[in-house]
Amino acid sequence: MSQSFDVIVLGVGGMGSAACFELARRGRRVLGLEQFPLVHARGSSHGHTRIIRTAYAEHPSYVPLARRAFEKWYELEQLTGRHLLTECPCLNAGPPGSEHVEGVRASVRTHNLAAEELTGDEINRRYPAFRFPGDFTGVVEQAAGFLFVEECVRSHIDSAISFGAEIHPEEAVRAWKVVGDGVEVTTDRGTYRAAKLVVTAGAWATKLLASVGVPLRVMRQVLLWFAAGQRPELFRRDRFPIFIADVPGVPFYGLPAIDAFGAKVARHYGASELPDPDGVEWDVNSADVDVMRENLTTMLPGLGTFTKGQVCMYTVTPDRHFVIDLHPEFPQVCVACGFSGHGFKFAPTVGEILADLADGGATKHDISLFSARRTR
Structure with missing residues (x-):
C-alpha cells in the first residue's frame, strides 16, 4: 500500500x-x-491536568509563546464546545536565591507582567495548606491555570x-x-x-x-495524587494555587484537588536519564511515593493518604x-x-x-x- x-x-x-x-x-x-x-x-x-503559566522561569523568550497558547486554547474551546482550560493562580516559591523564582522575576521584568511578591510567612497565611520556611520567597501570578490534558x-x-x-x-x-x-x-x-x-x-x-x-535523553517521572485530608477545603482551587516549589534536592510542583483523588503533586527533574523509552518502568512503586513524603510532611502537612499514581516521560535536552x-x-x-x-x-x-x-x-x-x- x-x-x-x-x-x-x-x-x-x-x-x-x-x-x-x-x-x-x-x-x-x-x-x-x-x-x-x-x-x-x-x-x-x-495525567489529567497540566499547568499553564505565563511568567516563565525557564527564559523570557517563552512568554510570547505562552500568551499565544492561551489564545489558541480558548479558540479550541470555542471551536469544540469543550472545557479545556481552568484559570487558577500560580505560586512560584523557593529559598533565597532560588533559580526558579529569580527566573520568574526576570520574565516579569522583561515583559512587564502582573505579579505579586510574597514572603514565606505571607504565602502560608494566604494559602494555609502550605508550611513553607519563613525565609522562602514567592511570586504569584494570575495569568495561569491548568489544562485537562x-x-x-x-x-x-x-x-x-x-x-x-x-x-x-x-x-x-x-x-x-x-x-x-x-x-x-x-x-x-x-x-x-x-x-x-x-x-x-x-x-x-x-x-x-x-x-x-x-x-535527547528520557527521564521517568511520576505523577502522584493524595487525598485532601481532614480539611479538604484548603486544597480547593479557590484557596490553593497551582505551585512550583524550588526545594533543594527534590523540587516539586502541584495542583489543587479537583476530584475525589485529591491534590496532584510530582517531582520535577532529579531522576536518572535514559537513552530511550525502552527502559522506562511504567508501574508506580512505594519508592516513588516515599521520595515525595518528606516535602509533603513538612510543607503540605494537610494532605492525606496516597490515592493513585501514573508514570510519564520527559524527553530532555542538556x-x-x-x-x-x-x-x-x-x-x-x-x-x-x-x-x-x-x-x-x-x-x-x-x-x-x-x-x-x-x-x-x-x-x-x-x-x-x-x-x-x-x-x-
Whole structure:
C-alpha cells in the first residue's frame, strides 16, 4: 500500500495532534501516524491536568509563546464546545536565591507582567495548606491555570479529522527517509509518501531523530495524587494555587484537588536519564511515593493518604530548552522534540509553528532558542 499526502505527522500526542489540526485547517492533506491508541498513557500527554503559566522561569523568550497558547486554547474551546482550560493562580516559591523564582522575576521584568511578591510567612497565611520556611520567597501570578490534558489532545485530533486529516492509531513507524524533494515513511501496514514530514514523536524521537543534532535523553517521572485530608477545603482551587516549589534536592510542583483523588503533586527533574523509552518502568512503586513524603510532611502537612499514581516521560535536552526547527540536513522535515517536562502548555502554539515551517520554512514566532543546531 502506498499513499501520498501533503504532510505526514509522526506521533499524534500533544504536539502532533496540534500540528495535524493546524495543517488540516489550512487545507493540507494530512496523515497522522500514532503507534499507540489515540490519547494514550505511554508518553508525555496524559495525567489529567497540566499547568499553564505565563511568567516563565525557564527564559523570557517563552512568554510570547505562552500568551499565544492561551489564545489558541480558548479558540479550541470555542471551536469544540469543550472545557479545556481552568484559570487558577500560580505560586512560584523557593529559598533565597532560588533559580526558579529569580527566573520568574526576570520574565516579569522583561515583559512587564502582573505579579505579586510574597514572603514565606505571607504565602502560608494566604494559602494555609502550605508550611513553607519563613525565609522562602514567592511570586504569584494570575495569568495561569491548568489544562485537562487528555481532553486537549482529543479535541485537537477530533478537530483535525473534521478538517479532513487522516489519523491512524496503533500504526508504528519503522523508518523514514528523504526521497527526492519529499519523504517516504514505512510502517507495519505500508509505505506513505509526502512533500513534508513533521516529527513529534516524544521520547521516541531518541530513535527517529538520532541525527537531529541536540542530544535527547528520557527521564521517568511520576505523577502522584493524595487525598485532601481532614480539611479538604484548603486544597480547593479557590484557596490553593497551582505551585512550583524550588526545594533543594527534590523540587516539586502541584495542583489543587479537583476530584475525589485529591491534590496532584510530582517531582520535577532529579531522576536518572535514559537513552530511550525502552527502559522506562511504567508501574508506580512505594519508592516513588516515599521520595515525595518528606516535602509533603513538612510543607503540605494537610494532605492525606496516597490515592493513585501514573508514570510519564520527559524527553530532555542538556539545556532543558525545546527543539523546534527544520531538520539540520533535510529542509522538508520539521522537528519538535525535547520538551523537557514543561512543553504541553505550548502545544497549540507549537502546532502553529510546525504548520508554518511545513508550509514555508519559517514562522513569525521567535524560535531561535530552540534551534536544532545549537551545541548543547
